[in-house]
Amino acid sequence: MEITVTVNGKTSTHNVPPRMLLVHYLREVLGLTGTHVGCDTSQCGACVVLKDGISVKSCTVLAVQCDGANIVTVEGLAVNGNLHPVQEGFWEEHGLQCGFCTPGVMMAAYQILQDNPNPSEEEIRAGLEGSLCRCTGYHNIVRAVKYAAEKMKAAPAGQTPTAVAAGSGEAVP
């Protein structure tokens, strides 16, 4: 089936098998290997990306369901080489060790901050419900999200960094 998808601001059209998962489309067709697969039961969240501004587990979405969609992956978080505050937070606060869960966890963190720019520790932990990290014990992930929240608050109005084209597609209820 033919699909046209915008990924990290770039639109392309491909013929994909109907059963192809979004994560495989991103990794194998587009070569965007930043999005990872950590399970086969939609538990781990290593595969989280934004679809039309909303975080989704890309192992649970078919590529054909993304025809016309706007996808942002970890590769689209930094703009012109400037790290997104979420990325900065993970680096500053040692929010990653092996880094395998990190792309998905950062996209989940991005969503947490979209929903609530000033989350408490409890809210951050609740927001990470769909993400598993086996290395960090989450302690520094929580700190990283807090760091990002502070950083985003400090950015002058209108200049809050956002991921490429994130949320600019049609909102999905």
Added chain:
Amino acid sequence: MTTTEAPTRLFGAAIKRREDPKLITGQGNYIEDINLPGMLHAAILRSPFAHARIKRIDTEKAKSHPGVVAVYTGKDMESLNPLPCAWQAGGVKNNVNTPRALAIDEVHFTGDGVAVVIAEDRYAAEDALALIEVDYEPLPVVVDAEEATRPGAPQLHENAPNNICMRWTCGKEQETDQALQQAEVVVRQRMINQRLIPTPMETRGYVARYDAGTDEYTIWMSSQAPHVHRLLLAAFVLGVPEHKVRCIAPNVGGGFGAKIFVYPEMAVVAFASRQLDRPVKWVETRRENYVATTHGRDHITDVELGATRDGKITSLRVTTYANLGAYLSTIAPGIPTTLYGRMITGVYKIPNAFVEVLGVYTNTAMVDAYRGAGRPEATYVIERIVDILADELGMDPAEIRRKNFIPPSDFPYDNGVGMLPYDSGNYEPALNRALELVNYEQFKRDQAEARQRGKLLGLGLCSYIEVCGVAPSKWIGLPGEGWGAGLWESANVRVHLTGKVVVTTGSLPHGQGHETTFAQIVADELGVPYDDIIVQHGDTLGTPFGYGTYGSRSAAVGGTAIFKSVQKIKEKARKLAAHLLEAAEEDIVYENGKCYVRGSPDKAKTIQELALEASVGYNLPPGMEPYLDDTTYYDPPNCTFPFGTHVAIVEVDPETGMVDLLRYVAVDDVGNVINPKIVDGQIHGGIVQGVGQALFEGAVYDENGQLVTGTLMDYALPKASELPSFELDRTVTPSPTNPMGVKGAGEAGTIAASPAVVNAVVDALSHMGVRHLDMPLKPERVWRAIHT
């Protein structure tokens, strides 16, 4: 330390990791990201039975499936030798009970592979698996280690009657039994240390490319020890010399022990790539990871502790059934023996101790090292039974610990059960600091007050010790006891003529941040800018041999190898500077990257200038070889012994049995700390794996040998919402074992957390007469303890 204190000192600095920019931008290169031209994909058919004879396999339909290139069975791979088991502790005679690339006549657990499909893509390979027909003759199954040893139990291997792999003992049996008989107080408990699934977020995976022109294999692998894998695969499995195999570990998404070992699929991809003359990739699904990759722990233990009425421990006897699974994994026999039995006395001075371990085969996944490997099991036994003794005597658990701690004056300390001497320790300050942080006295009042209101609060202590930097080859290699090889590490340091310093190491980071910490060591020692230091690892072609990263050994052993290479380079630089400055070598001072004649620092040669001189090589002192380049093979004189005290505070809901971990305080002593940010991160992650064991995790097999907890849906990995933030502190007792005084920090959290949390829950329920509960403390188990 030889470096003079300079404001720019990096040893001890909490700098952020240089590994991260690539990983946070999606540029990481994990095994699944390796794609080679012409690459094929493998999928493995695993046995649906935990024990069965294979009568017939028909692969014809699968072979003709579109996209399928080949299908192989165990018979096709008969030329490959079974995998080796390296650690023959307890004089294991039947260490031939190891897996083959694919099972041939009989399967012994549901992780056993029986056929592999190689196809143009993974979807086609998976589809074709369903077309393979296998006739099995099911055989009786046993999954419990104690049951497996009973007469009449199903037998796995002919050469292991009653499924016993080995019986191993340490300590003094007669003296211990006598002391127990004479003890004023004896407490006894059976404890189950349940089976865990390591669960690195990245599963295993291998990509093999055979080059017919050179007759060489290149194998990319998600691995903690590529040099060891190369050696074992080449020499034992493939039967080729090691220079014909090159192993490369790209970014590795966690290991926790499970990626130390040689696995059948390594041989499968190597074989298929050679047969088909095309690269072959296999990446494990999570489901496969759960059934086929090694598990950890799985002990059934009976413990007896004798003491005087005033709380002095006199004797300890421990008997353990250690479930080893269906076959022997690479170092499996070493875990419940050397790393468990010899650590059983913990931080206490126990004059009489004896440990007996039965290693047992069952129809389950192989059990081998999982974070902590033997030490968490040992710590759990001693830290639980000490609490039970405190309860019996009506003593404060902190007091009974203090009373039995090995005093600082006793180091180096021989624990009497055959461990190497504990290098250094001072246990009481860590305990006191932890109690101060939780405000122990206040907590006791709060707890009493809460009980009045029907609220159940509990506090649990764990004062642990672990053995890290596991090395001395002459000890760990001992045939019949050790693992028949060394455990030294090597490192090469080279100062190029541009002044860039390239470090190659045999250690293999998979989240620990060696590129950062190793560069910190070199920056200080050599006095060169941190950014000029490059740390390379992971490719057996470009790095010196190393045994790999596990057992919290990379800083203490691998790091010291680097440190020593730098010293050699400095020596040579001083000789060269003496020549260039026309001075005597004894008069040359090396300081902050410069060599000068004592008293005249203004006329200095920088290390960069000296590297250039050494490289161009036309003005060297007589007899000196060009280049600043040195390699060290470092075999430490001893292990290191970190320690500390962790405290957990929990609230138990009497209505539901839910345990809420309210606070967690950890005071660790890991010797000198190179990078506190990274060490803290290791402690955090370790704690959560220990908490996971205490409260959530547990692999469950049914009586047919089917893994009931076969997905992340059924196996409860800890989540962010179930945990608090942690409160960390440190005491510092440098290790005298190595020149940097470092000990190791990778496993401390996991070792300490399970007993601390269980002790806390038992404490919360102690007034109801609860003395022990087996992990995991799921609500149902706790609820039953409250309501029966």
